[in-house]
Amino acid sequence: MALEKANERVKALELRMGGGHDGRPANGAKQLYTGVDIGTANVVTVVLDEDGKPVDGEIMPGSVVREGMVVDYFRAVELVESQKQKLEERLGRPLTRVASAVPPGTEQDNGKITANILEAAGYEVQGIIDEPTAAALVMDIKDGAVVDVGGGTTGISVLKNGKVVFSADQATGGAHFDLVLAGGLGISISEAEERKRDVKQQKRLLPMVRPVMEKVATITQNYLRGHKVDTVYLAGGTCAFPGFAALMEQFLGIPVLLPQRPLLVTPLGIAMACRNMAMSADRKKER
Ligand SMILES: Nc1ncnc2c1ncn2[C@@H]1O[C@H](COP(=O)(O)OP(=O)(O)OP(=O)(O)O)[C@@H](O)[C@H]1O
Ligand SMILES: [Mg+2]
Structure with missing residues (x-):
């Protein structure tokens, strides 16, 4: 693998x-x-x-x-x-x-x-x-794209022969999941953050956070246009949300690989x- x-x-x-x-x-x-x-x-x-x-x-x-x-x-x-x-x-x-x-x-x-x-x-x-x-370095990537979805940002980089040849950064990340959940459920941001990481609740929350995931996927798609990328490698805590990698793959139409504990x-x-x-x-x- x-x-x-x-x-x-x-x-x-x-x-x-x-x-x-x-x-x-x-x-x-x-x-x-x-x-x-x-x-x-x-x-x-x-x-x-x-x-x-x-x-x-x-x-x-x-x-x-x-x-x-x-x-x-x-x-x-x-x-x-x-x-x-x-x-x-x-x-x-x-x-x-x-x-x-x-x-x-x-x-x-x-x-x-x-x-x-x-x-x-x-x-x-x-x-x-x-x-x-x-x-x-961790994923031994020489060619492909790294998409790092952290708390505040989504960073996208394209690597060719082990060197970064293109990169971009957008202010969309885990905090936006929290905002959507807090607004939708009428709870505080910290409560939203807790629920988002609770494996028992994640499936139920998926429909609410799906639009944010789609935004990350669209951002990625737009930036990758014009680059010959055949695999996307995920990193960053937000990628741990179940269903995220599958949605990205569906959007991008190329393999999207998710490491453990991104x-x-x-x-x-x-x-x-x-x-x-x-x-x-x-x-x-x-x-
Ligand atoms: N199991 C999980 N499911 C969904 N989101 C998670 C999970 N675990 C952590 N997160 C989210 O991941 C984010 C933190 O990830 P990470 O530590 O990669 O970000 P960061 O490096 O601090 O931020 P940035 O790279 O944007 O500056 C938080 O928004 C947190 O809510
Ligand atoms: Mg980070």
């Missing part, structure tokens, strides 16, 4: 998140590489060892980003710092080398702010990449990128 390796990677991370165990010793790593994803809905930190195996991770809700851009610098530093401390306490050693990612096209200013946040939290920044490139895909890819960048910097130093 196409996403077998990606699913194994994400599953290994899930087992380790929050200090979880999978039988491997927690403190045996020679090197630690960290990825921090500062998203609209969640801030996630992932730690990998020298072999790229997940060691530990932290996830916290936070509203420090709007439509892909950092809007609350100080709170972002606090959240990143607090995840770093928790992880360091559990691992009994400092985390130093880090990477992060931003929506494509915002690398310049938003990327700089993100790097500053990481430095303020006490990290050494190896690099800031774009989000779809991070997701593509919410963890981009954060994991960022940590993988940190490891790649740090290892290549080390190799250069040795020469």
Whole structure:
């Protein structure tokens, strides 16, 4: 199966998140590489060892980003710092080398702010990449499109020979599901968010959120027009809603692949990128 390796990677991370165990010793790593994803809905930190195996991770809700851009610098530093401390306490050693990612096209200013946040939290920044490139690392994508539907945005990127050749970002995501449910059911946004993630209720909610899914599918369809894309790979927490991948596939008429735990895909890819960048910097130093 196409996403077998990606699913194994994400599953290994899930087992380790929050200090979880999978039988491997927690403190045996020679090197630690960290990825921090500062998203609209969640801030996630992932730690990998020298072999790229997940060691530990932290996830916290936070509203420090709007439509892909950092809007609350100080709170972002606090959240990143607090995840770093928790992880360091559990691992009994400092985390130093880090990477992060931003929506494509915002690398310049938003990327700089993100790097500053990481430095303020006490990290050494190896690099800031774009989000779809991070997701593509996890799913081993060389050719195809990545569609990352997070809390606030839908990011679409087309890859050719492993390089991003086109990308776009639209402010439609999980928050819009919440708005539709809150309005339709006469409940608060936080109640809507809870119900949306309750597996027992999702089937009943599908007709209400279907228009938002169709909007995401239409956005994707419009952006992919003119590009030769034969497979779409999903990432981002919103893609976990049952029926989402099937609706996308029906709309686009090409295979749409959904990894397990899509919410963890981009954060994991960022940590993988940190490891790649740090290892290549080390190799250069040795020469
Ligand atoms: N099981 C689920 N079903 C539907 N939606 C879910 C599920 N789990 C999480 N979500 C939604 O996924 C979103 C968070 O996803 P993710 O962490 O990928 O976003 P983010 O990276 O913080 O945001 P962005 O990339 O837009 O800045 C939230 O809107 C949340 O409600
Ligand atoms: Mg995201």
